[in-house]
Amino acid sequence: MPRKRIIPDAQVFAIIQRLLDDGGDKAVSFGSVATATGLAPPTLVQRYGSRDAMVRAARLAFWDDLDSRTGEAIAATVGKGPQGLLKAIGPVKAADIAADLRDPDLAQRAASWRATVEAALAERLGSGGKARESAGLLFAAWQGLAFWSAAGPSDLRLKDAVKRLT
Structure with missing residues (x-):
């Protein structure tokens, strides 16, 4: 047997x-x-x-891992700038996140993760509304670069976006 x-x-x-x-x-x-x-x-x-439940469980595990990695990156980069934080989090495939937005629970996980990253970026950019706005724009630039990297390299660099927003 x-x-x-x-x-x-x-x-x-x-x-x-x-x-x-x-x-x-x-x-x-x-x-x-x-x-x-x-x-x-x-x-x-x-x-x-079911097959859908299997895939969903795998995606929930992805979000657990990403939340953990993000928390570790935030703690490890205290006193560093926004670019240091984003590099510490590492690459995140925007296409994976986009696919999860069809599921309400996974979309909530994505929204929560985004809020966490934006709050950490805002802390590194200063205080007040301007810092929160710049954090949102920087997050969008970071994820936009990740999403469009599949189509080829871009002239925009994350460090350039940070300079323009700070």
């Missing part, structure tokens, strides 16, 4: 994210995840219930 294969959810979610990155939403099925993980499709059905 073969031994049951056990893979933690985090590993399954990483594989789902890779499949999403490589082939988009249509690349994720119980069959494709089963092939990539070595788990049987019925095991995945038993764990997650």
Whole structure:
């Protein structure tokens, strides 16, 4: 009798994210995840219930990880400027976030993360309405650069945006 294969959810979610990155939403099925993980499709059905629930669980794990990374970056860059904070957070695929905006719970996670990042940027830019406005513009420039990077390099650099907004 073969031994049951056990893979933690985090590993399954990483594989789902890779499949999403490589082939988009249509690349994720119980069959494709089963092939990539070595788990049987019925095991995945038993764990997650449906394909959409499996993908949603993976995306919620993504947001948990991003929130954690962001908190660590905020703490590690106290006293540094806005560009240092954004570099510490690291690259965030704007296309992943855009896909999540169709789900109300994931959209709320995205909005909460954005508010956290903008508040941390505003602290680094000063105080008052001008700092909050500049933080919002800088966040939009950062995510815009991330989104459009797939179309090729841009002449705009994050450090240039920071200079113009401060």
